[in-house]
Amino acid sequence: MTKVQEKHQGFEIKGCGKGKATWRLYTQLCKGCGLCLIKCPINKKGKNCLHWSKEVGIYSTPAVEPDPALCIACGTCERLCPDSAIRIDRD
Amino acid sequence: MPSMLTIPPRLPKAQNPDPGASKFCPGCGHGMILKTLASAIDELNLQDRAIYGCDIGCSLLSWNYMNIDTIQAHHGRTTPVIYGITRATPDAVGIAYMGDGGGLAIGAQHLVNAAVRNEKMLVVLVNNTNYGMTGGQMAPTTLPGQVTETTPYGRDVEVTGKPAKGAEMVSAVVDTEAAYVTRGTVNNLRQLKTMMKRGLQNIADGRGFSYVEALSVCPLNWRTNNVDTWDRLDEMEGFFKVGELVVPQGLEGVK
Ligand SMILES: Cc1ncc(C[n+]2csc(CCOP(=O)(O)OP(=O)(O)O)c2C)c(N)n1
Ligand code: SF4
Ligand code: SF4
Ligand code: SF4
Numbered sequence A: 001m002t003k004v005q006e007k008h009q010g011f012e013i014k015g016c017g018k019g020k021a022t023w024r025l026y027t028q029l030c031k032g033c034g035l036c037l038i039k040c041p042i043n044k045k046g047k048n049c050l051h052w053s054k055e056v057g058i059y060s061t062p063a064v065e066p067d068p069a070l071c072i073a074c075g076t077c078e079r080l081c082p083d084s085a086i087r088i089d090r091d
Numbered sequence B: 001m002p003s004m005l006t007i008p009p010r011l012p013k014a015q016n017p018d019p020g021a022s023k024f025c026p027g028c029g030h031g032m033i034l035k036t037l038a039s040a041i042d043e044l045n046l047q048d049r050a051i052y053g054c055d056i057g058c059s060l061l062s063w064n065y066m067n068i069d070t071i072q073a074h075h076g077r078t079t080p081v082i083y084g085i086t087r088a089t090p091d092a093v094g095i096a097y098m099g100d101g102g103g104l105a106i107g108a109q110h111l112v113n114a115a116v117r118n119e120k121m122l123v124v125l126v127n128n129t130n131y132g133m134t135g136g137q138m139a140p141t142t143l144p145g146q147v148t149e150t151t152p153y154g155r156d157v158e159v160t161g162k163p164a165k166g167a168e169m170v171s172a173v174v175d176t177e178a179a180y181v182t183r184g185t186v187n188n189l190r191q192l193k194t195m196m197k198r199g200l201q202n203i204a205d206g207r208g209f210s211y212v213e214a215l216s217v218c219p220l221n222w223r224t225n226n227v228d229t230w231d232r233l234d235e236m237e238g239f240f241k242v243g244e245l246v247v248p249q250g251l252e253g254v255k
Helices: A035-039 A076-080 B029-043 B058-062 B078-088 B100-106 B108-116 B166-173 B189-204 B226-239
Strands: A008-015 A021-026 A050-056 A062-066 A086-090 B003-005 B050-054 B069-072 B093-099 B121-127 B180-185 B210-215 B243-246
Touching: A008 A062, A021 A062, A035 A050, A035 A076, A035 B226, A076 A086, A076 B189, B029 B058, B029 B093, B029 B121, B029 B189, B050 B058, B050 B078, B058 B093, B069 B078, B078 B093, B078 B108, B078 B121, B093 B100, B093 B189, B100 B108, B100 B121, B100 B166, B108 B121, B108 B166, B121 B189, B166 B180, B166 B210, B166 B243, B180 B189, B180 B226, B189 B210, B210 B226
Parallel strands: B050 B069, B050 B093, B093 B121, B121 B210, B180 B210
Antiparallel strands: A008 A021, A008 B003, A021 A086, A050 A062, B180 B243
16 A cells, blocks of 8 residues: 655755756754765865755754755755665755 | 755666665675666666576675565675576576676586586676775776785785686577677776676577676775776776676667
8 A cells, every 4th residue: 555645854956957947855864974975976076065055854863955056956865865865856 | 054855766666665775885886786786776677577696795785675576695696596586587687796706716516517508598797897895895897916915015916816806707608699798897887788688588588697896996995086996997807807708699679
């Protein structure tokens, strides 16, 4: 039997990808591993796009969030997150 | 800012949404590999034919990860359990998912013989260079000099030999016209998905044995932070060459 969950704890950052995408984080899935921070291509260029959030994840450790002015909505963080805590959609 | 989102997380159909967060440690490579496997199953539309087996080791934490029929086997015995199932159910696409301890130490004889006999099954072997579940002991794949619970001064190859190269070992014994053998990495999940798809398609076509080794990360037992975890994986890629070793005709089109 599949449980239907209609609401999911988390937050969204609008205006990513030059204002065309929304970046979402599910706090019940993010374990705060920080692996995504290292692979964000904008962070790799020395900028501070994806960073620790004031919000916490499932283990009460910091979750992550992008700076919408810098995030290009490339999907790298979504693809690699071991727990599928990130979801990016074109608006 | 904490709120409720009405849009659900994006999970592959072949992944079970009910358990919520996986049972793996933060940053574990198993989650990356399994979600990639589930996406590959989705893209080939194999959810109804797939049967998933997990080993003892951290792989067993995936007993309810997949949205497909699942069986959990004894340590190293997932390979024979799955080919037993696929022999009895020829249409099934059997997947045996295991760690490097399960596949290359205690279960090595099963892996070798399944490969030699061209069993129609996919082995996914997660190479994290240690025994994750039992606390990070040396595995056959532990790198030279690597510190583990049982090699506190670093692995000494004079005493314990060089690391086992699973994909090369399997390549040496398979039927090269029927089998698919490859090594991917969690550094490149797009490539790993293509490899998973080729491995699965080879079984779905009834051609032969498939082996996908995935270089993975175990931040808990490596005691690494996020930077060092990725650096260690780069070091592993220097030792275990990433790429396809055996590709039978007929799989070139699978991307
Ligand atoms: C027959 C048998 N021998 C030993 C064990 C103890 N044991 C449990 S998990 C494990 C190793 C798991 O390591 P690996 O296969 O590399 O998978 P990982 O946990 O790293 O994913 C061992 C030796 C067991 N459960 N059964
Ligand atoms: S979003 Fe995913 S990859 Fe990033 S810290 Fe959270 S669990 Fe780790
Ligand atoms: S979508 Fe790309 S640019 Fe935006 S935070 Fe994720 S990795 Fe960085
Ligand atoms: S011990 Fe290692 S392999 Fe096992 S769940 Fe934790 S990080 Fe993953």
